[in-house]
Amino acid sequence: MMPHNLLTPQVMGILNVTPDSFSDGGLFCSKDAAFKQACQMYEDGANIIDIGGESTRPGAQAISVQEELDRVIPVLSKIHAELPISISVDTSKATVMREAIAAGAYMINDVMALRGDNSLATVAASHDVHVCLMHIQGTPRTMQHKPHYDNVIDEIKTFLLERVQACLGAGMTSDHIMIDPGFGFGKTVAHNLLLIQQLHLLTELDYPVLVGVSRKSLIGHLLNKPVTKRLYGGLALAVLAVNKGARMIRTHDVAETVDALKITQAVLQQAE
Numbered sequence: 485m486m487p488h489n490l491l492t493p494q495v496m497g498i499l500n501v502t503p504d505s506f507s508d509g510g511l512f513c514s515k516d517a518a519f520k521q522a523c524q525m526y527e528d529g530a531n532i533i534d535i536g537g538e539s540t541r542p543g544a545q546a547i548s549v550q551e552e553l554d555r556v557i558p559v560l561s562k563i564h565a566e567l568p569i570s571i572s573v574d575t576s577k578a579t580v581m582r583e584a585i586a587a588g589a590y591m592i593n594d595v596m597a598l599r600g601d602n603s604l605a606t607v608a609a610s611h612d613v614h615v616c617l618m619h620i621q622g623t624p625r626t627m628q629h630k631p632h633y634d635n636v637i638d639e640i641k642t643f644l645l646e647r648v649q650a651c652l653g654a655g656m657t658s659d660h661i662m663i664d665p666g667f668g669f670g671k672t673v674a675h676n677l678l679l680i681q682q683l684h685l686l687t688e689l690d691y692p693v694l695v696g697v698s699r700k701s702l703i704g705h706l707l708n709k710p711v712t713k714r715l716y717g718g719l720a721l722a723v724l725a726v727n728k729g730a731r732m733i734r735t736h737d738v739a740e741t742v743d744a745l746k747i748t749q750a751v752l753q754q755a756e
């Protein structure tokens with residue numbers, strides 16, 4: 485692999501297509517509004533757009549397969565037809581994965597790291613799709629109920645390497661796999677801070693690391709600010725993550741993140 489500081493960090497723009505979405509309040513739940521948002525993120529310099537139809541916030545309602553398909557697939561098809569940008573789909577459901585791949589998805593971003601059923605890694609392996617494997621302690625419903633680790637970074641590293649092995653065993657190739665420590669998914673503020681501080685222990689593995697901190701409650705706790713006022717805090721964490729070797733940042737704020745990471749990258753790349 486190339487040394488990470490020679491590769492431009494990538495920006496993944498978040499496109500929520502959930503009516504109950506917590507941080508953009510369902511503003512983009514119709515197909516046209518979602519497409520407009522995708523165009524803006526493309527113009528702002530996003531490298532990939534992550535479409536999510538099911539909210540993973542603590543305590544969110546589960547939705548049916550059909551409901552998730554109805555939210556995600558029309559938007560995905562339109563973006564795929566009209567914008568020259570890669571598309572990722574945030575889902576844990578096999579049917580949504582299959583339909584998303586058929587509609588042109590480049591990556592499956594599964595917060596359950598393809599553990600939903602045994603066939604998921606096989607689905608990915610048989611379709612030349614990329615995957616992002618994320619760590620979570622518990623499930624989205626239970627994850628913030630007293631998260632506990634003896635060694636947070638070690639346990640996450642072990643978990644992610646096990647999930648990588650499962651994907652390789654199912655026939656995926658290593659260049660199609662990304663890993664993600666899952667900020668806020670079964671972690672206290674202290675766990676999240678330690679993960680940033682120790683992130684090199686993940687980025688030194690052979691898989692590119694994705695980091696998603698945008699607007700998360702970690703920032704809210706540290707700054708005592710609501711989701712609408714967490715941009716600068718999120719940028720600080722994104723810069724620190726890239727400085728530690730993260731290769732992709734998942735964010736609601738594409739233009740601002742692109743600028744912050746261009747500066748970060750210029751510093752990391754400057755030769756003596």
Ligand code: YH5
Pocket residue numbers: 506507540541574593594595616618664666667668694695696697698699700701711734
């Ligand atoms: C992630 O980190 N996160 S959905 C709570 C918020 C704001 C935002 C209270 N999907 C990740 O974005 N996929 C989500 O404020 C993800 N990595 C990957 N790979 C949660 C989210 C959010 C939660």
